[in-house]
Amino acid sequence: MQQNTSSEPIVSLRDVQKSFGPLKVLDGVSFAVDRGEVLAIIGRSGSGKSTALRCIDRFEKVDGGEIMVCGHRVDRPDVDLRALRQDVGIVFQSYNLFPHLTIEQNITLAPCAVKKMATGQAKELARKVLAQVGLEEKLHAYPEQLSGGQQQRAAIARSLAMQPKVMLFDEVTSALDPELTGEVLKVIEQLAADGMTMVMVTHEMGFAKSIADRIVFMHRGKVHESGPASILTSPTTPELRQFVGTGNLKS
């Protein structure tokens, strides 16, 4: 899926600052994601992890620092948003499928409208990405006819249809019960196995531990601790120790 063969990271944040009014949400955040890597951002509610993720796709404008995503300088005001968002796929906690369109139409819309793909080709693509998430039979269903887990898988398929170079997952299982969470996580696992570059904000510690190549633990707007998944079992900072110790680490 990636033509980019350089060793530059796909996503890099350097000293990113962001405030909402007087509240400093990101206070000098830096991290990088290499091609094919899975990065999990964890932390308490309000630690700035979702904001950091949303800055990558410029759903939040940063106040300072540098963000580079697939060659786009995201922190600059003149960034080509539509080019950026063709390279970046994002999946939200609340699925956000378009309720008036069938699953097929949800998936073919952007390839047809943005990439000017022919309808027949787009429909074929829809079938392919739906098969990837195990939902071929829901091609002609409307979102409301699907369970939460199925809607989230369809949303992932919709994102995949744009063939992004990196995918962002913003607490994609937080609205689902454990059973449905499992089926969504399985899809993400498969994507990781296929080599997709991913950044995910998650509360599923067990999942983060098993799938992530690297973990970023955010605390009070800063990257407090980061490293391989093993930091979850042997944290060095008291804050991460307390965070994983509060029953968050379930396998």
Place this chain on the structure above:
Amino acid sequence: MGIQLDFPAVLERWPSFLGGAALTLELAALATMFGALLGTLAAVGRGTHNALIAGACKVYVETIRNTPLLVQIFLVYFGLASLGLKFSAFTVAVAALTINVGAYTAEIMRAGFEAIPRGQIEAAEGLALSRVQIYWHIILLPAVERVYPALTSQFVLLMLASSVCSQISAEELTAIANYIQSDTYRAFETYIIVAVLYVILSLVMRAGFWGLGLVLFPRRRRLGTPL
């Protein structure tokens, strides 16, 4: 002394009545089409970040909603005349009704736009759709679906209100009725027939909008659930 009604004397003018009804329907259909377009653009305009456009749209909507329709018709009629522009009374009527219904449509559509969840728009932005594409594919139809009953009621009201256009002698049902009753001296009978015809026109319009709804909202047709 009872009421004496002589319908045959009036009913022999039925081709004129039917012609008038057809003209009223034509007037309403044209004003609805143009007004829906104008109103939707005004609703989009009010939502833009450009203060000048948003302000202009607001002034338009508030001016129209706070003045009587008849005065608006006179303003268009005499306004165009004083500019030296000559249009038929029917064209003036279409223009005035369009301006009128456009303002009400703008308010209704604005409510529809505001009912679209923010997440829908973010998802569309995340898929690299342009501003125009988002309005066209993501916002417009769901917004219309949500406010469809209010919107269609407004258009039926417009058709009924178009009888006021008889004041500038625009050719429509009421104007033709005025002519028939002055000719036959059977005012009560004439207006009873006119009232019945307006009821039929309303039913025709409602049936038309119901059918249009089936075409516009396939999801609702299949599932029957509100959005």
